[in-house]
Amino acid sequence: MGSILVSGGTGFIGSHTCAVLLNEGYSLIAADNFSNSSPKVLDALRRLTGRDFRFYEADVTNAGCVEKIFAENDIDGVIHFAAHKAVGESVANPLKYYSNNINASIVLARACCEHGVRKFVFSSSATVYGFGNPPFAEDMPPVFAANPYGMTKVICERILTDTANANKDFSVILLRYFNPVGAHESGMIGEMPGGVPNNLMPYITQVAKGKLKELRIFGDDYDTPDGTCIRDYIHVMDLAEGHTAALKNAPEGVSVYNLGTGRGTSVLELVRAFEAANGIKIPYTIVGRRAGDIAVSYASADKAQKFLGWKAKRTINDMCRDAWNFEKNYGE
Numbered sequence: 001m002g003s004i005l006v007s008g009g010t011g012f013i014g015s016h017t018c019a020v021l022l023n024e025g026y027s028l029i030a031a032d033n034f035s036n037s038s039p040k041v042l043d044a045l046r047r048l049t050g051r052d053f054r055f056y057e058a059d060v061t062n063a064g065c066v067e068k069i070f071a072e073n074d075i076d077g078v079i080h081f082a083a084h085k086a087v088g089e090s091v092a093n094p095l096k097y098y099s100n101n102i103n104a105s106i107v108l109a110r111a112c113c114e115h116g117v118r119k120f121v122f123s124s125s126a127t128v129y130g131f132g133n134p135p136f137a138e139d140m141p142p143v144f145a146a147n148p149y150g151m152t153k154v155i156c157e158r159i160l161t162d163t164a165n166a167n168k169d170f171s172v173i174l175l176r177y178f179n180p181v182g183a184h185e186s187g188m189i190g191e192m193p194g195g196v197p198n199n200l201m202p203y204i205t206q207v208a209k210g211k212l213k214e215l216r217i218f219g220d221d222y223d224t225p226d227g228t229c230i231r232d233y234i235h236v237m238d239l240a241e242g243h244t245a246a247l248k249n250a251p252e253g254v255s256v257y258n259l260g261t262g263r264g265t266s267v268l269e270l271v272r273a274f275e276a277a278n279g280i281k282i283p284y285t286i287v288g289r290r291a292g293d294i295a296v297s298y299a300s301a302d303k304a305q306k307f308l309g310w311k312a313k314r315t316i317n318d319m320c321r322d323a324w325n326f327e328k329n330y331g332e
C-alpha cells in the first residue's frame with residue numbers, strides 16, 4: 001500500500017481523500033497550516049476511520065518544514081492539495097496566489113526529487129480549459145486562465161510536467177477536478193468555507209440552515225435550456241476515490257485525468273434537486289451574471305475510466321443529501 005503524504009489534508013477535498021486512504025489501508029502523513037480548515041477535522045478523521053496517522057501543522061511553502069517531514073517519514077507518494085482557491089480573492093491579491101500556490105508545488109516536488117519519492121498527484125482544476133467547448137477532454141491544451149487562481153493551476157501543471165520529463169524517477173499525475181460537492185456519508189467531515197461561501201452548494205446549504213437569507217443566482221440569460229449555467233458536479237467521495245485509483249493505476253511519467261461525471265446540471269436544476277432530496281425550500285432571486293463565469297462546463301470522463309478504472313458512482317441526489325447532512329449536523 002505504502003505511505004502517502006497529503007498536503008492540505010484537513011481541507012475539503014484533502015480530508016475526504018485522507019478518509020479514503022485510511023480506509024484502504026495506506027499509512028497517512030497529513031500536513032496543513034489550517035489557513036482554510038479546522039484542527040477538528042483531525043479528530044473526526046480518526047473517529048471516522050478508526051485509524052491513526054501523523055499530522056504536521058506546516059506551511060508547505062516552507063522548505064525547512066517540508067524537509068523535516070521528508071526526513072522523518074518514509075514517503076512513497078505525495079498528494080498535493082494545499083493551495084488557496086478563491087477566484088475573487090485571487091483577482092484582488094494575485095501575488096498571494098502566485099507565491100503560495102506555485103511555491104508549495106515547487107517545494108514539494110523538489111523534496112520528492114531529493115528524497116527519491118516517485119509519485120506526485122497534483123490537485124488541478126477544470127479551470128485550465130478556460131472558455132473552450134465542453135465536453136472538456138484531457139488532450140485540449142490548457143489556456144491562459146481567466147484569473148490568477150486558474151493560472152496557478154496552469155503554471156503548476158507545467159512546472160510538474162517539466163520536472164517529471166527531466167527526472168525518470170519522478171512521475172506526476174495531474175487530476176483536473178470539476179465541481180466537487182457533498183460530504184462524507186457519515187456527516188463527520190464536509191465543506192467548511194470561512195465566511196460567506198463563494199461556491200453554489202455551500203451557499204445553498206447555508207440558505208437551507210437559515211444562515212443566509214436567499215440564494216442569488218448569477219444570471220438566467222445564458223445559452224442553456226433554463227438560462228442558468230451548467231456545471232459537472234461530482235460527489236467529493238467519488239473525487240477522493242479517484243486519487244487512490246490514480247495512485248494505483250496511473251502509468252509512470254506524466255499523465256492527466258479529468259475527475260468529473262461527464263454530466264452537466266444547471267444552477268436551477270441543482271436547486272430543485274436539493275429541495276427534492278431534503279424537503280427544504282430554497283428561496284432565490286436572479287441577479288446579474290458573475291464576471292468570469294463560463295456558460296457550460298462538463299468533463300469528458302472516459303479517460304479516467306479507461307486508464308484508472310475509476311468512474312463517479314454517486315448521484316446528484318446523493319450530493320444534495322450528504323451536503324445537507326453535514327451542514328445540518330456539523331456546519332458552523
Ligand code: UDP
Pocket residue numbers: 179198199200201203215216217218219228229230231267290293
Ligand atoms: N452560483 C450562483 N450563486 C452563488 C454561487 C454560484 O448562481 O451564490 C453559480 C455560478 O455562477 C456558477 C455555478 O453556480 O454558474 C457554480 O459556481 P461555483 O462557484 O460553485 O463553481 P465554479 O464557478 O467554479 O464552476
